[in-house]
Amino acid sequence: MSRYAMVIDTKKCVGCMDCVVACKTENNVPEGYNRDWIVQDVMGKFPDLHMEIRSERCNHCDEPPCVHCCPTGASHVHERGGVVLVEHNKCIGCKACLASCPYDARFIHPDGYADKCTFCIHRVEVGLLPACVSVCPTHCMYFGNLDDPASDVNKLLNSRSHHAVLPEAGTKPHIFYLT
Amino acid sequence: MTTHEITTTRMNPMIDPGMHIWGWEIPVYLFLGGLVAGFMVISGYFLFSGRFQESRHVTCFRAPLTGLILISLGMFALFLDLEHKLYAWRLYTTIKIASPMSWGAWILVLVYPAMAIMALIHLPDQKHLPIRVEFLHKLSQSLRSHEGLAKTIGAINMLGGAILGMYTGVLLSSLGARPLWSSSSLWLLFLVSGMSATAAFIHMVAPTKAERELLAKADNGFLSLELFVLALYLIGLATTSDVHADAVRLLISGTYAPVFWIFVIGVGIVIPLGIQILAVNHKVKHTSIPPLMVIAGGLILRFVIVMAGQHSHWSNAHGL
Ligand code: SF4
């Protein structure tokens, strides 16, 4: 069994948006839409402020409400790595999955179906890394198998403090941010 | 002051800056679904109880027939909302138990034969119909002659209506990412509101005074219950967590508050309830105004809940 995850080092990310451009190019994401995006999160009390820059996308959750609510089975968990995908010709465009995602990671493609990050499964299946991970100039993104104790993602999660986004929403997200 | 500021480069249509995936179609669909659910329950009750034999062509024939038209309109509104319309048939190639939208699609299909057969039992005589279809009349007579069967059909409609009414609420409450919808009382709220709208509708068209009295009394009961369930819904959310309390503020004191208090609570429930209490106590005459207010209030309730719910979000309580 494999269980893919992404680990992103917020100490290295500079918010250059190379990952965003790489995704758009690789996946032919239509103009005006994003499968991944940059978030700048500032918190604290002036002048004692803390800033975190995150590259965000679908979290390929372990408990994906978007899959549970889909009436046609178009949204499904792929057998490889538990990646959450949408089968375009099964999708009716009801938008229940958009409403069910606490991360607002999905959108309706101009052709009418629900769309989002696929962890570049087409690349991963041939042994390549997701496009965003492969282009990051600061090497802040790591992709790997959580079920493999020797994987980079596991080693980083075991050695560094980290958090996920909105864990309280209960979907068990699979993108982790090193702090 | 502690700051928490989130800036995002994402600007996806329908998603940013605030979610707006559902327009008028879904509230209309939910409202019509609730109304039809009420038709099934009330007409089913008349059939089951054997009351008001003399006006059966209204409650047990015209009402389910109207229900069939309304549910078709509701399904058409749902169809209009779909973004990938050519694939709509995919709904009927599978049943997904975890997806209320999936079992809702199947419930809607079962509603048709249930209401059609109920209408058939009280098919009016030739003088009421422009055309006479012999075999339908024969079928109608034979159904009517089996009292037990007619009662069973009434009971099935009552049950089917209750499930349909609940489903309209469950559809939203299963989408837990929108805190305003993640309440276990939403199904009850939509069911009761659907029942009160139907009671109001039949109250307007009922041919006899006794029936109008009965439906006005029933509607008063439903409206009082609706007020109670609404309070339960708001208090339940307000006391769940920060995120849910934030969501409920949208209705109580936020952007949607004027519409919620004036049209849903005032025009839709409190004022018609007051007038109808006077009417059943014979202080004023029965008119169509309170029922029309109830029906409008039910529709606006669906609009407010659907629109405000889309705005409610887990991140909102985190400073967005
Ligand atoms: S992030 Fe959203 S779209 Fe992705 S798996 Fe989780 S719930 Fe589904």
Ligand code: SF4
């Ligand atoms: S929009 Fe498509 S993928 Fe999403 S729930 Fe509806 S049918 Fe499933």
